[in-house]
Amino acid sequence: MTGRRLLALLRRDLALLLLGGRRGGAMLPLLFFVAVAMLFPFAVGPDAPLLARTGGGVIWVAALLAAILPLDRLVEPDLELGMFDQWALRGLAEEWVIAIRVVAHWLSFGPPLMLAALPASALLGIAAETLRTVELGLLVGTPGLAAIGVMVAALTAGLRGGAALAGLLVVPLAVPLLVFGAGSLAPGGETGLALTAAVSLVLLAIAPFAGGAAVRAARG
Amino acid sequence: MESCRLSATELACRRGDRVLFRGLTLALGGGEACQIAGANGIGKSSLMRLLAGLGEPFAGTIxxxxxxxxxxxxPALDPHLPLGRALAFWERFDGRAAEAVGRLGLAALAEVPVRFLSTGQKKRAALARLIAQAAPIWLLDEPLNGLDTDAVALVETIVAEHCAAGGLAVVASHQAIALPGAQRIALRDYAA
Known part of the structure; x- marks a missing residue:
């Protein structure tokens, strides 16, 4: 029974968050990501070696910013609609709902971001070898970003100015991912990938419980 | 329908630093109904949420x-989706088709986005969702809001059928609703 319910949830979440979905517009974070990557060379000037050296870090920062964009639509609308109440009455734990939402949120921006990193790396003049590390880093790092995003969205749901607060809260939480993810791009920094993955796993393990508790608290 | 029971003992409810009511006791078994009456702001909705288990009582047990x-x-229906698809989510979730759609006069509205529905139409849609949920305990908070006279009669019939089938219903409403054999609790009597 739980399986059927979770499938129904995932289907709804994906319809809402994926390309063309009502709350997603997964296209927007994507365009934003490419726009940041495009602006950076304008800001620092056409110094090819400098761009190639810093480009990987720029992609990571752009990924973080893109992951912040949809935060205010991740949890709050369902609280307002009374969806969480209806799920609770049916005996479905908030933890399950949040876990499914992390999956859907990641699918809506993780893989598209990895695709968009290809044109972005061309704009920044990143070498193919570095690009491989960037892509691997995004693969293991973006699930962690998704977990942070949903967790913070649940914490700030229902608060006045929640959207701005959410952005502010995500940044420090994302520091370990950014340090290890971007750090893996330095020469001999491949272990950074493993550490990024470890941080992601920890965040994924925490997110459903922290998010579920936050939703219950927000219900009051 | 599976057997069901709902009881509250010496219930008190606080909202902010104000106690809305205290000392409320009620007990309902299968086939029974109860109307909670009272003016706006007296705590009907808070009581319903307590009975549903969506809040913690200030005192007492449920x-x-x-x-x-x-x-x-x-209504807990996605506002941008056509009614048919918004209900389809709950059909998939509950694993049961919302067969009451036709009876509630919603069949022609399947293609209309939920946000364009009137208050009464949304209420009917919520009723269709409730019936398909097949829960034995019904908590209806102002179910008659926005309904026309025909729909009010329909709601009365649907609640009576639910009780006849062994379910129980608590209806909070400031409007008159005919529930044969129902207890009636005036929340004013318990105001703190």
Missing amino acids: ARDGEVGLIDER
């Missing part, structure tokens, strides 16, 4: 036996 179905002012 015992529930059976799944709860709740209708409140939010």
Whole structure:
């Protein structure tokens, strides 16, 4: 029974968050990501070696910013609609709902971001070898970003100015991912990938419980 | 329908630093209904949320036996989706088709986005969702809001059928609703 319910949830979440979905517009974070990557060379000037050296870090920062964009639509609308109440009455734990939402949120921006990193790396003049590390880093790092995003969205749901607060809260939480993810791009920094993955796993393990508790608290 | 039971003992409810009511006791078994009456702001909705288990009582205990179905002012349907697809989510979730759609006069509205529906139409849609949930305990918070006279009669019939089938229903409403054999609790009597 739980399986059927979770499938129904995932289907709804994906319809809402994926390309063309009502709350997603997964296209927007994507365009934003490419726009940041495009602006950076304008800001620092056409110094090819400098761009190639810093480009990987720029992609990571752009990924973080893109992951912040949809935060205010991740949890709050369902609280307002009374969806969480209806799920609770049916005996479905908030933890399950949040876990499914992390999956859907990641699918809506993780893989598209990895695709968009290809044109972005061309704009920044990143070498193919570095690009491989960037892509691997995004693969293991973006699930962690998704977990942070949903967790913070649940914490700030229902608060006045929640959207701005959410952005502010995500940044420090994302520091370990950014340090290890971007750090893996330095020469001999491949272990950074493993550490990024470890941080992601920890965040994924925490997110459903922290998010579920936050939703219950927000219900009051 | 599975057997069900709902009871509250010496219930008190606080909202902010104000106690809305205290000392409320009620007990309902399968086939029984109860109307909670009272003016706006007296705590009907808060009581319904307590009975549903969505809030903690300030004092007292609640015992529930059976799944709860709740209708409140939010229909819990995606506003941008056509009604048919918004209900389809709950059909998939509950694993049961919303067969009452035709009876509730919603069949022609399947293609209309939920946000364009009137208050009464949204109420009917929530009723269709509730019936398909097949929960034995019904908590209906102002189910008659926005309904025309025909629909009010229909709601009365649907609640009576639910009780006849062994379910129980608590209806909070400031409007008159005919529930044969129902207890009636005036929340004013318990105001703190």
